Amino acid sequence: xxxxxxxxxxxxxxxxxxxxxxxxxxxxxxxxxxxxxxxxxxxxxxxxxxxxxxxxxxxxxxxxxxxxxxxxxxxxxxxxxxxxxxxxxxxxxxxxxxxxxxxxxxxxxxxxx
Amino acid sequence: xxxxxxxxxxxxxxxxxxxxxxxxxxxxxxxxxxxxxxxxxxxxxxxxxxxxxxxxxxxxxxxxxxxxxxxxxxxxxxxxxxxxxxxxxxxxxxxxxxxxxxxxxxxxxxxxxx
Numbered sequence: 001x002x003x004x005x006x007x008x009x010x011x012x013x014x015x016x017x018x019x020x021x022x023x024x025x026x027x028x029x030x031x032x033x034x035x036x037x038x039x040x041x042x043x044x045x046x047x048x049x050x051x052x053x054x055x056x057x058x059x060x061x062x063x064x065x066x067x068x069x070x071x072x073x074x075x076x077x078x079x080x081x082x083x084x085x086x087x088x089x090x091x092x093x094x095x096x097x098x099x100x101x102x103x104x105x106x107x108x109x110x111x112x113x
Numbered sequence: 114x115x116x117x118x119x120x121x122x123x124x125x126x127x128x129x130x131x132x133x134x135x136x137x138x139x140x141x142x143x144x145x146x147x148x149x150x151x152x153x154x155x156x157x158x159x160x161x162x163x164x165x166x167x168x169x170x171x172x173x174x175x176x177x178x179x180x181x182x183x184x185x186x187x188x189x190x191x192x193x194x195x196x197x198x199x200x201x202x203x204x205x206x207x208x209x210x211x212x213x214x215x216x217x218x219x220x221x222x223x224x225x226x227x
Contacts, residue, residue: 004156031213042117042202042217043157056211091157095213104149104157 002026004105006092012111013082021077021108025094032075033102034067035091043091049075082112115140119203119218126193126225134188134201134221136177142208146170146179146186147215149202157202160188193225 005024013019025032031050035043045059052072060066064082069075079086089109095102120135138146148160148170161170166181175190186203203218 033213035215040219042204042219043215044217045214048213056214059214093157101159101162103159106154106156 004092004094004103006090006105006108008108009106010109010111012113015082015084015112017082019079019082019110021079021090021110023075023077023092023105025073025075025092026103029094029096030072031095031097031102032069033093034075034077035093037089037091037107039088046077084112086110087112115144115205115207115216117203117205117216117218120221121219123222123224126223128195128225128227129192130225132188132190132193132197132223134203134223136186136188136203136218138184138186138203138205140205140208144205144208145212146177147204147206148175148177148186148188149204149217151200151202151220153199160201193223195225195227198223198225
Protein backbone atom coordinates (compact mmCIF):
# COMPACT_ATOMS: atom_id res chain seq x y z
CA UNK A 1 0.00 0.00 0.00
CA UNK A 2 0.89 3.65 -0.15
CA UNK A 3 1.52 3.97 3.56
CA UNK A 4 1.66 2.01 6.79
CA UNK A 5 -1.82 0.81 7.68
CA UNK A 6 -2.89 -0.01 11.22
CA UNK A 7 -6.12 -1.63 12.27
CA UNK A 8 -8.27 -1.06 14.15
CA UNK A 9 -7.84 2.68 14.56
CA UNK A 10 -9.57 2.47 17.94
CA UNK A 11 -10.04 -0.45 20.30
CA UNK A 12 -11.84 -0.48 23.63
CA UNK A 13 -11.46 -3.61 25.71
CA UNK A 14 -12.20 -4.72 29.22
CA UNK A 15 -9.46 -5.28 31.76
CA UNK A 16 -8.17 -8.84 31.58
CA UNK A 17 -9.10 -9.41 27.93
CA UNK A 18 -6.77 -10.32 25.06
CA UNK A 19 -6.25 -7.95 22.13
CA UNK A 20 -4.50 -8.05 18.78
CA UNK A 21 -3.34 -4.99 16.89
CA UNK A 22 -2.46 -5.27 13.22
CA UNK A 23 0.15 -3.45 11.15
CA UNK A 24 0.42 -3.62 7.37
CA UNK A 25 3.74 -2.04 6.34
CA UNK A 26 4.69 -0.39 3.10
CA UNK A 27 5.12 -3.05 0.44
CA UNK A 28 8.70 -4.28 0.22
CA UNK A 29 9.82 -2.79 3.53
CA UNK A 30 11.86 -5.39 5.38
CA UNK A 31 12.11 -3.55 8.69
CA UNK A 32 9.11 -3.06 10.96
CA UNK A 33 8.87 -1.32 14.33
CA UNK A 34 6.32 -1.01 17.11
CA UNK A 35 6.21 1.95 19.47
CA UNK A 36 3.83 2.89 22.28
CA UNK A 37 2.74 6.47 22.99
CA UNK A 38 1.12 7.15 26.33
CA UNK A 39 -0.86 10.34 26.91
CA UNK A 40 1.40 13.37 27.06
CA UNK A 41 4.53 11.39 26.22
CA UNK A 42 6.62 10.76 23.18
CA UNK A 43 6.59 7.34 21.51
CA UNK A 44 8.60 4.60 23.23
CA UNK A 45 10.27 1.76 21.38
CA UNK A 46 8.81 -1.72 21.82
CA UNK A 47 10.18 -4.08 19.18
CA UNK A 48 12.02 -4.20 15.84
CA UNK A 49 11.61 -6.85 13.15
CA UNK A 50 14.00 -7.47 10.30
CA UNK A 51 12.12 -9.81 7.98
CA UNK A 52 10.30 -12.45 9.99
CA UNK A 53 12.49 -12.32 13.07
CA UNK A 54 12.40 -10.01 16.07
CA UNK A 55 15.88 -8.46 16.00
CA UNK A 56 15.28 -6.45 19.17
CA UNK A 57 12.38 -6.92 21.59
CA UNK A 58 14.02 -5.12 24.49
CA UNK A 59 11.25 -2.52 24.72
CA UNK A 60 8.41 -4.94 25.40
CA UNK A 61 7.33 -4.06 28.95
CA UNK A 62 6.60 -7.60 30.18
CA UNK A 63 5.64 -11.08 29.02
CA UNK A 64 2.02 -10.10 28.43
CA UNK A 65 3.20 -8.40 25.24
CA UNK A 66 4.18 -10.39 22.18
CA UNK A 67 4.52 -9.60 18.48
CA UNK A 68 4.82 -11.71 15.37
CA UNK A 69 5.55 -11.21 11.70
CA UNK A 70 5.27 -14.71 10.26
CA UNK A 71 5.67 -13.91 6.55
CA UNK A 72 7.87 -10.85 6.82
CA UNK A 73 5.07 -8.45 5.96
CA UNK A 74 2.03 -7.94 8.22
CA UNK A 75 2.75 -7.85 11.94
CA UNK A 76 0.45 -8.40 14.90
CA UNK A 77 1.05 -7.05 18.38
CA UNK A 78 -0.65 -9.23 20.96
CA UNK A 79 -1.45 -8.19 24.52
CA UNK A 80 -2.69 -10.72 27.03
CA UNK A 81 -4.60 -9.99 30.25
CA UNK A 82 -4.82 -6.29 29.45
CA UNK A 83 -4.45 -3.75 32.24
CA UNK A 84 -5.64 -0.15 32.42
CA UNK A 85 -2.02 0.96 32.22
CA UNK A 86 -1.80 -0.55 28.74
CA UNK A 87 -4.06 2.22 27.44
CA UNK A 88 -2.05 4.14 24.86
CA UNK A 89 -1.63 4.71 21.14
CA UNK A 90 0.33 1.87 19.55
CA UNK A 91 2.33 3.00 16.55
CA UNK A 92 3.81 0.89 13.80
CA UNK A 93 6.49 2.00 11.36
CA UNK A 94 8.39 0.43 8.51
CA UNK A 95 11.51 1.11 6.46
CA UNK A 96 13.39 -0.41 3.56
CA UNK A 97 16.49 -1.03 5.63
CA UNK A 98 17.78 -0.67 9.15
CA UNK A 99 17.81 2.93 10.22
CA UNK A 100 15.50 5.53 11.68
CA UNK A 101 14.20 7.25 8.55
CA UNK A 102 11.00 5.32 8.79
CA UNK A 103 7.33 5.91 7.97
CA UNK A 104 4.79 5.69 10.76
CA UNK A 105 1.18 4.60 10.58
CA UNK A 106 -1.61 6.58 12.23
CA UNK A 107 -1.69 4.22 15.19
CA UNK A 108 -4.23 2.19 17.13
CA UNK A 109 -5.70 3.89 20.18
CA UNK A 110 -6.20 1.19 22.81
CA UNK A 111 -8.40 1.92 25.80
CA UNK A 112 -8.65 -0.63 28.60
CA UNK A 113 -11.67 -0.06 30.83
CA UNK B 114 20.64 5.95 28.83
CA UNK B 115 19.61 8.28 26.06
CA UNK B 116 17.12 11.04 26.70
CA UNK B 117 15.58 14.01 24.92
CA UNK B 118 14.21 17.11 26.60
CA UNK B 119 12.15 19.53 24.59
CA UNK B 120 10.37 22.74 25.31
CA UNK B 121 7.04 22.26 26.97
CA UNK B 122 4.02 23.56 25.20
CA UNK B 123 1.60 24.52 24.18
CA UNK B 124 3.07 27.22 21.98
CA UNK B 125 0.64 29.66 20.40
CA UNK B 126 1.79 32.06 17.69
CA UNK B 127 0.27 34.38 15.15
CA UNK B 128 0.76 33.70 11.46
CA UNK B 129 4.16 34.93 10.15
CA UNK B 130 5.73 34.90 13.62
CA UNK B 131 9.17 33.38 14.24
CA UNK B 132 9.22 29.92 15.79
CA UNK B 133 11.79 28.27 18.05
CA UNK B 134 11.22 24.97 19.80
CA UNK B 135 14.15 24.03 22.02
CA UNK B 136 15.51 20.51 22.18
CA UNK B 137 18.48 19.18 24.15
CA UNK B 138 19.67 15.61 24.43
CA UNK B 139 21.79 13.21 26.43
CA UNK B 140 23.40 10.32 24.58
CA UNK B 141 26.47 8.18 24.38
CA UNK B 142 28.40 8.04 21.15
CA UNK B 143 27.31 9.98 18.10
CA UNK B 144 23.55 9.85 17.65
CA UNK B 145 21.59 11.16 14.70
CA UNK B 146 18.98 13.79 15.51
CA UNK B 147 15.47 14.23 14.12
CA UNK B 148 12.38 16.34 14.22
CA UNK B 149 9.08 14.57 13.58
CA UNK B 150 5.72 16.29 13.10
CA UNK B 151 2.25 14.94 13.80
CA UNK B 152 -0.61 16.80 12.13
CA UNK B 153 -4.09 16.33 13.59
CA UNK B 154 -5.44 12.86 12.78
CA UNK B 155 -2.27 11.75 11.00
CA UNK B 156 0.77 9.62 11.74
CA UNK B 157 4.22 10.88 12.66
CA UNK B 158 6.15 12.26 9.70
CA UNK B 159 9.86 12.88 9.50
CA UNK B 160 10.37 16.63 9.15
CA UNK B 161 14.16 16.87 9.07
CA UNK B 162 17.29 15.19 10.34
CA UNK B 163 21.01 15.70 10.93
CA UNK B 164 23.52 12.89 11.25
CA UNK B 165 26.65 14.60 12.54
CA UNK B 166 27.84 17.64 14.43
CA UNK B 167 27.29 21.01 12.70
CA UNK B 168 24.96 19.48 10.11
CA UNK B 169 21.86 21.52 9.39
CA UNK B 170 18.65 19.75 8.54
CA UNK B 171 15.99 21.68 6.65
CA UNK B 172 12.57 21.08 5.13
CA UNK B 173 9.43 23.14 4.42
CA UNK B 174 11.10 26.27 5.80
CA UNK B 175 12.05 24.58 9.08
CA UNK B 176 15.70 24.29 10.11
CA UNK B 177 17.68 22.72 12.95
CA UNK B 178 21.45 22.54 13.51
CA UNK B 179 23.16 19.67 15.33
CA UNK B 180 25.19 21.39 18.09
CA UNK B 181 27.40 18.87 19.84
CA UNK B 182 28.98 21.43 22.16
CA UNK B 183 25.59 22.37 23.62
CA UNK B 184 23.90 18.98 22.92
CA UNK B 185 21.07 20.80 21.22
CA UNK B 186 18.94 20.57 18.09
CA UNK B 187 16.55 23.51 18.24
CA UNK B 188 13.82 23.77 15.60
CA UNK B 189 13.29 27.15 13.92
CA UNK B 190 11.10 28.65 11.24
CA UNK B 191 11.18 32.26 10.18
CA UNK B 192 7.48 32.69 9.37
CA UNK B 193 4.91 30.16 10.52
CA UNK B 194 1.61 29.43 8.79
CA UNK B 195 -1.70 28.18 10.13
CA UNK B 196 -0.99 24.88 8.37
CA UNK B 197 2.09 24.38 10.62
CA UNK B 198 -0.21 23.75 13.59
CA UNK B 199 0.79 20.29 14.84
CA UNK B 200 2.71 18.44 17.53
CA UNK B 201 6.49 18.47 17.04
CA UNK B 202 8.74 15.75 18.45
CA UNK B 203 12.50 15.89 18.80
CA UNK B 204 14.20 12.49 18.67
CA UNK B 205 17.59 10.82 18.53
CA UNK B 206 18.72 7.46 17.31
CA UNK B 207 21.21 5.23 19.02
CA UNK B 208 24.62 5.15 17.42
CA UNK B 209 26.21 1.98 16.15
CA UNK B 210 24.38 -1.29 15.68
CA UNK B 211 21.13 -0.19 17.31
CA UNK B 212 20.71 2.94 15.23
CA UNK B 213 17.17 1.88 14.33
CA UNK B 214 15.92 2.73 17.83
CA UNK B 215 14.49 6.22 18.35
CA UNK B 216 14.24 8.03 21.68
CA UNK B 217 11.62 10.80 21.58
CA UNK B 218 10.92 13.91 23.60
CA UNK B 219 7.44 14.48 24.98
CA UNK B 220 6.32 16.65 22.08
CA UNK B 221 5.39 20.32 21.75
CA UNK B 222 1.96 21.38 20.57
CA UNK B 223 2.12 24.37 18.22
CA UNK B 224 -1.00 26.34 17.38
CA UNK B 225 -0.76 29.09 14.76
CA UNK B 226 -3.62 31.57 14.63
CA UNK B 227 -4.53 33.57 11.52
